Amino acid sequence: MQRPTYTLLLIISALSLLVHAAPQDLSSRIRAYLQSQGVNATIPNTAYAPQAQTQGASGSLNIALTCGILNAYRDVNLVTPQDGQLYTVQAEQHWSPTAWGHPNCIFEPTTVREVQFFVGLLRITGTTYAIRSGGHSPFKGFATTDNGVLIAMHKMKDVVYDAKSETVTMAMGNTWGDVYGYLNQFQRIVVGGRLAPVGMALVTGGGLSHYSNEKGFAGDNVVNFEMVLADGRLINANATSNSDLWWAMKAGQNNFGITTHITTKAYPMGAVWGGLRTWNASQLDAVSDAFAEYQREGQLDTRSSVIPDLVPTNGTLFITLIYFGPVTTRPKAFDAFYRIPAIADDSKAHPNFLDLISVGPPQVVPRFSYGFSSLYLDNSTTYRDVMRLCAAQSEKMKRVNGGTQVLIPQPISKTMVDAAAKTGGRPQTLQPRAQLWMNMSWGWNLAKDDAYVYALIKETYEKVDQLAKSRGLYDPYIFLNDAFPDQKVFRSYGAESFKRMKEISRKYDPTQMFQKQVPGGFKLD
Numbered sequence: 001m002q003r004p005t006y007t008l009l010l011i012i013s014a015l016s017l018l019v020h021a022a023p024q025d026l027s028s029r030i031r032a033y034l035q036s037q038g039v040n041a042t043i044p045n046t047a048y049a050p051q052a053q054t055q056g057a058s059g060s061l062n063i064a065l066t067c068g069i070l071n072a073y074r075d076v077n078l079v080t081p082q083d084g085q086l087y088t089v090q091a092e093q094h095w096s097p098t099a100w101g102h103p104n105c106i107f108e109p110t111t112v113r114e115v116q117f118f119v120g121l122l123r124i125t126g127t128t129y130a131i132r133s134g135g136h137s138p139f140k141g142f143a144t145t146d147n148g149v150l151i152a153m154h155k156m157k158d159v160v161y162d163a164k165s166e167t168v169t170m171a172m173g174n175t176w177g178d179v180y181g182y183l184n185q186f187q188r189i190v191v192g193g194r195l196a197p198v199g200m201a202l203v204t205g206g207g208l209s210h211y212s213n214e215k216g217f218a219g220d221n222v223v224n225f226e227m228v229l230a231d232g233r234l235i236n237a238n239a240t241s242n243s244d245l246w247w248a249m250k251a252g253q254n255n256f257g258i259t260t261h262i263t264t265k266a267y268p269m270g271a272v273w274g275g276l277r278t279w280n281a282s283q284l285d286a287v288s289d290a291f292a293e294y295q296r297e298g299q300l301d302t303r304s305s306v307i308p309d310l311v312p313t314n315g316t317l318f319i320t321l322i323y324f325g326p327v328t329t330r331p332k333a334f335d336a337f338y339r340i341p342a343i344a345d346d347s348k349a350h351p352n353f354l355d356l357i358s359v360g361p362p363q364v365v366p367r368f369s370y371g372f373s374s375l376y377l378d379n380s381t382t383y384r385d386v387m388r389l390c391a392a393q394s395e396k397m398k399r400v401n402g403g404t405q406v407l408i409p410q411p412i413s414k415t416m417v418d419a420a421a422k423t424g425g426r427p428q429t430l431q432p433r434a435q436l437w438m439n440m441s442w443g444w445n446l447a448k449d450d451a452y453v454y455a456l457i458k459e460t461y462e463k464v465d466q467l468a469k470s471r472g473l474y475d476p477y478i479f480l481n482d483a484f485p486d487q488k489v490f491r492s493y494g495a496e497s498f499k500r501m502k503e504i505s506r507k508y509d510p511t512q513m514f515q516k517q518v519p520g521g522f523k524l525d
Contacts, residue, residue, distance in 0.1 A: 029124050030065070037117055039073055062125040066149055067105035069121060077108035077155060090152065094135040094143065095197075096368045098450065101144030103130070110155045112226070112234060112260045118151055119258060120232035123513060130520045131254050133172050134199015138369045139485050142520045143201075151258070161186050161266060167223055169263040172200045180354040189269035189353055191221040194307055196358055203262055205480035206251040206428060208410060208437070210322045210357070214302040215267065216419025219250030219426060226261035230513035234260075239424050248504045250426045251480055251493070254521045255505055255514050274322035274356050275347035277337060281315040284391060286340045288384040288409075293336035295377050295411045295434045302415055304333035309361045310407040312391040318361045321347060365402040365443035369453065371461035371484035374475035375468035377434040382471055383409070386464055390440055393460045400453060402445035408482075410437040427501055428477060429494035435475050438464060439482040457484055480522060489522040498524075 071078040079090050081104075090106050109115045122129055128148030130141070137143050144150050156173035159182045168190055170179055177196030183189060191209045193202050207218025215221060224238040225246060235257075237245040245256060279287060287310065298304060303325050309318040323331045328349055330338055350356040375382065390407050397403030412435045420426040440460050442453050461484065468474035478492040490498050502524050505515065515523055 026124070030069075030121075033120060033124055034069065037073070037120070039069070062127050063104045063148060066122060066125045066127045070105065070107050070118065070149070073114075073117060076114055077110065079106040079108065080104070091144070091150075093132070093152070093154070094138075096138035096366065097447070098138045098367050098369055099135065099140060099142065099144060101130070101141065101146045101150070103145050103148060103150035106150045106152050108152050108155045112156075112228070115151070115228045115258055115260055116232045116234060119228050119230065119513075122149065122517065123230060123232070123511070126517065128517055128519065131258055131518065133201035134175055134197065136198050136202070138367075142485075145520070153260075156260065158261075161188060166266050167263050168266045169224075169261050170200060171261050172259055175199055176202070177354060177358070180352075180357075183266065183269075184352050184354065186266075187268060187270050188266040190264050190266055191215045191218045192264075193218075194357065196354065200259075200262060201253075202481060203264070204249060204251065204253050204259060206426070208412075208479070208481065210305040210307070210353075211267070211324065212416045212419075213299060213305055213413050214324070214415070215265075216416055216423060217250075217426070218264070220419045220423040221265045222246075222250060222262055223265060224261075224263040225249045225259055226263075227257040227259050229257045230509045230511060238263075242508075243424070244500075244504050245508055247425055248427055248501050251428050252501060253480060254518055255501070255524050256508050257514065269324070269353060271326045271349055271351055272322060272324055272353050272356055273327045273331065273347065273349050274320065275345065276359075276361070277319050277321060277342050277347065278344040279317040279340060279342050281312050281317060281391075283317060283340055284310065284312065284387055285384050287317055287319070287337070288387040289381075290336040290340060291409055291411055291436070292377060292379075292383045294334070295413070295436075298333035298336055299411055299413045299434075301331070301333040302413070304331060306334070306337075306411065308408055308410075310387070310409070311361075311404065312407070313394045313397055313403060313405045314364075320357075322356060324353075363443070365404050365445050367402075367445065367447070367450070367453075368441055368443040369457060369484070370439050370441040370482060371457040372479055372482040372487060373438045373440070373461045373464040373468065374477050374479070375436050375438070375464070376431070376473045376475055377411075377436065378471070378473055380471070382468070382473055383436065386436075386438065386467060389463055389467060390460060393456065393463070396456055397442065397444070397453075400444045400446075400449045402443065403449075403453075404443035406441040406443065408439035408441060410439060412437050427490075427493050427497045429497055430477055431475065435477075437479050437482065439479075440464070454484075458486060461487075483522065485522075490524055 079087050130145040130150050132143040132152045153173040156171040158171045160169045176193035191211045203218045305322040307320045394405035417430045478487050478489045480489045483489050
């Protein structure tokens with residue numbers, strides 16, 4: 001939003017103070033940069049304004065200067081606290097209030113060129129910033145900031161399907177629902193998010209998809225990352241150009257640059273079959289055993305996929321079953337689940353994938369968070385014991401207003417693990433065997449309970465880890481998209497991968513902007 005008088009005053013004030021409070025070199029560099037970008041930097045050094053005089057430390061001054069310049073640059077979109085309700089709405093565009101922050105301003109680029117200008121400016125001012133795609137992370141500071149600038153990508157929403165190469169290029173402001181809806185006209189699908197409102201950043205965490213059993217993880221299917229580096233350059237990272245960066249970005253999050261577009265493989269897709277099957281909590285043991293049976297037998301049919309939402313706190317177990325293909329009857333792959341008497345099942349044929357995933361279990365409480373554990377499949381009762389352990393932990397949520405536990409045991413097939421061999425590799429080091437990626441999610445109502453729930457999350461995933469270790473089934477890998485902030489994601493990729501990722505970071509970001517000025521997310525430390 002443009003406010004010329006406010007903007008000019010802020011820039012004049014900030015630049016004027018820079019002359020007195022900051023090294024002359026910084027002021028000169030900013031002026032030179034603005035002139036190189038076609039921004040009028042002929043501003044009197046003696047101009048002052050009351051609001052700028054209250055800024056105090058140079059860090060706060062640089063943030064004010066950065067926000068002012070962004071608002072003056074051509075016709076860019078900038079939202080500040082002065083915008084009232086508009087600011088509140090944009091600052092709270094996150095799935096969970098646990099992630100809300102109070103950025104000094106919110107920059108909403110519509111073009112790659114604007115992103116380049118943004119990065120170049122903040123490289124000079126040293127301002128802290130955060131990057132937000134879909135805002136799905138529930139963690140404070142991961143995709144917002146309380147003392148800096150938020151670059152929100154939601155206005156960059158172009159999507160282009162190329163029939164010749166069978167690829168789709170997507171801007172980072174899209175959701176997977178946007179992409180799937182666009183591709184319906186071509187009867188195509190990509191390996192992407194399992195929920196329509198999730199954003200594109202899922203890919204940079206590896207990305208688990210309903211289509212992963214057949215085609216690998218979302219990151220495995222990316223053929224090109226278009227990125228703005230710390231020096232403002234726009235580059236492509238793919239199999240033939242900057243291939244080391246391409247490899248790292250398949251599960252490297254925001255550690256190397258700002259991703260502006262992703263190009264990924266597209267596959268033919270028409271009708272699909274599936275829906276939501278529901279049991280009461282008394283069937284938890286039977287459903288747990290069914291997961292193990294599905295992994296041993298049903299999941300060998302790579303067209304099948306399941307995603308559970310097991311909610312022992314409210315006595316309900318949901319599983320979404322999905323089968324890619326024009327079937328009209330229950331696929332044999334899901335026999336393990338069909339043998340358990342259900343209280344509801346809305347499975348049916350759907351005209352397209354988006355139609356199927358548009359409806360799922362409701363989110364009944366506003367705040368949520370999660371932690372992660374991984375273990376290998378065996379022929380004992382381990383899956384059942386893990387679910388029982390977690391259900392017992394859920395009893396501790398009874399003291400919390402709205403306390404809810406959702407267990408999401410995600411069966412990972414050897415096919416998923418092996419996919420990287422055909423797609424240029426990936427940074428994660430995964431063992432070629434069936435495994436269970438255990439997302440333990442928790443929901444609640446009130447901010448006063450945050451600390452208690454976070455401690456319970458950590459206690460629970462540590463207990464699951466210990467159980468798996470005691471049976472020789474512990475998998476040290478931590479899935480970035482499901483990890484709690486305390487978990488050492490990149491170290492879990494293996495020592496060689498971790499070392500290589502740090503080397504790639506220093507190569508493409510010599511000043512380590514994305515380690516220092518972008519503190520949110522999982523860092524290479």
